[in-house]
Amino acid sequence: MSLNHIIYPNVSDNQRLDIKVCDVYCCNVFSENPITYFNIEQRVYEQLSDNVVITGLDGEQSIFNTTGAIGSNNIPANTVRVGSKYKIYSHGTIETNGANQSFILNTKLNNAIIETKTITLPNLNNGSFYELTGEILLYQIGDAGTAVAKSFFNFKFTDQQGLTENYFIDETNNTTFQTTADATADITINWNNQNVANIFKCHSLSFSKIY
Numbered sequence: 001m002s003l004n005h006i007i008y009p010n011v012s013d014n015q016r017l018d019i020k021v022c023d024v025y026c027c028n029v030f031s032e033n034p035i036t037y038f039n040i041e042q043r044v045y046e047q048l049s050d051n052v053v054i055t056g057l058d059g060e061q062s063i064f065n066t067t068g069a070i071g072s073n074n075i076p077a078n079t080v081r082v083g084s085k086y087k088i089y090s091h092g093t094i095e096t097n098g099a100n101q102s103f104i105l106n107t108k109l110n111n112a113i114i115e116t117k118t119i120t121l122p123n124l125n126n127g128s129f130y131e132l133t134g135e136i137l138l139y140q141i142g143d144a145g146t147a148v149a150k151s152f153f154n155f156k157f158t159d160q161q162g163l164t165e166n167y168f169i170d171e172t173n174n175t176t177f178q179t180t181a182d183a184t185a186d187i188t189i190n191w192n193n194q195n196v197a198n199i200f201k202c203h204s205l206s207f208s209k210i211y
Contacts, residue, residue, distance in 0.1 A: 045071040045185075045207035050092070052205075056198035060106075060190035063090060063202040073185045073207050075109065080138055080179055085210040088187065090132040090202055094157055097197035099123045104190045105169075107134070107151060109183040112144075112176040115151040117169045118192070122159065130157040130200075132187075134169070141179040148174040 049068030054061045064073055075086075088107075102120040106113055114136055134153030141147050153169035185207060191198045 042211075043071070043206060043208045045069060045073045045205070047202070047205040050201065050203040052092075052202040054189045054191070054200040054202075056097070056101075056191035056193050056195040058191075060104075060188050063187050063189060063200075063205060064185075064207075065202070065205070069205075071207075075183045075185060075209070077180055077182050080141060080209075081211070082138060082141055084138045084141075086136040086185060087208040087210065088132065088134045088136075088153075088185075088206070090187070090205045092130055092201045092203040093126070093199075094121070094124055094128055094130045094201070095126050095197070095199050096121050096124045097193070097195040101195075101198050102192045103198075103200065104188075104192065105132075105155060106186075106188045106190070107136070107153065108186045108188065109136075109149070109177060110181070112149075112173055112178070112183075114149055114173050114177065115153055115169050115171040117153070117155070117167060119155055119167055121157065122165075124157065125160050128157060128159045130155065138179070139172075140174075143180050144176050144178040145174075147178050147180075148172065149177045 045064070047065050047069045049065060051068060052063050052065050054063070099122050100120060102118055105117045105119055107115045132153065132155050134151060137150045137152070139148035139150055150172050151169065154166060155169070156164055156166040158164045189200050191200075
């Protein structure tokens with residue numbers, strides 16, 4: 001019998017596919033209290049289509065697709081603890097109308113901006129790829145002004161010649177972030193250059209939570 005069956009005896013096998021147990025510290029499996037500490041990572045949102053397209057004429061737009069996805073990017077109030085973590089992975093294609101085109105990347109929980117970064121791009125032709133990975137770690141929970149969230153993100157893109165450039169983002173929000181109200185996780189793109197040839201296409205997006 002697997003550890004997932006011990007912890008989740010009433011969860012179906014299909015549901016267990018999205019659950020993995022990390023940092024497990026066990027005493028005797030047959031003792032009265034076999035699990036003393038564990039973290040559980042669960043995928044809560046998965047994009048199933050690649051029809052999220054954001055051009056330089058669209059203004060600020062979310063890369064979350066509400067019609068072509070399963071799960072939810074909503075985080076209910078009071079469901080996390082100190083040390084909880086949100087993980088994000090996304091990839092797709094990106095192209096620009098010449099060099100020195102830029103966009104603003106925002107990660108939000110409701111109206112609280114967890115991180116913001118301006119990404120400046122070279123001339124990227126059709127077929128250039130991007131990858132976004134990141135996590136949001138909860139240092140403190142509570143109301144705004146008490147709760148603290150720390151973000152660590154890496155945005156990288158590769159041009160058609162195979163050259164890769166990375167942007168690393170490391171920010172803290174201790175003013176507007178809160179865990180006592182329902183929140184919707186979001187990532188937005190807003191091109192600074194208003195040109196229809198600047199195109200950001202999100203092909204995949206996964207959102208997971210570690211309790």
